[in-house]
Amino acid sequence: DTGVSQDPRHKITKRGQNVTFRCDPISEHNRLYWYRQTLGQGPEFLTYFQNEAQLEKSRLLSDRFSAERPKGSFSTLEIQRTEQGDSAMYLCASSRTGYTEAFFGQGTRLTVV
């Protein structure tokens, strides 16, 4: 499968715990995006990488959120001290520089109880 891969698909955590999600982009895609989608809404931009450089962060990305993309390959999104409002689908997408088509993964559904 050469699509965008996200792991885990589902995560249930207690409030206050830390969680980490992983995204493996399509090979040779050097742009990687993280989005958050709540029920009944469109995806909202969180952050964007060009290779290993994090170029843009949304105001939605509070200090409890951190994203990394070491070596410009896979990326991780960590949420510290989770809150119930963090419950959402976290989507990863990738694209090639010079091409605007972005392809999304299946997402990670986070439930904070």
Place this chain on the structure above:
Amino acid sequence: QQQVKQSPQSLIVQKGGISIINCAYENTAFDYFPWYQQFPGKGPALLIAIRPDVSEKKEGRFTISFNKSAKQFSLHIMDSQPGDSATYFCAANMGQNFVFGPGTRLSVLP
């Protein structure tokens, strides 16, 4: 100015009918307008996209109409099928991140 508006919120169409979803934007710097289809529990899948230098793009049963002066674009699904029942999102991009509309839930009745 970063917002993309989308209507209707939900749409019910009979099998074989035409589904039409409309979007509007404000920022004239946007230069790429994709449509995504999303099934429950899945990530959005790229359906079709257009750039503002063309007024229409057709791929199979899916057509995007683009009106640059009105800053509006729409998705037409011809011969709608029950398998098209999903949520559709329009989006806009100007080189960095994508701005999505709130989505339209389409139900195609058999």
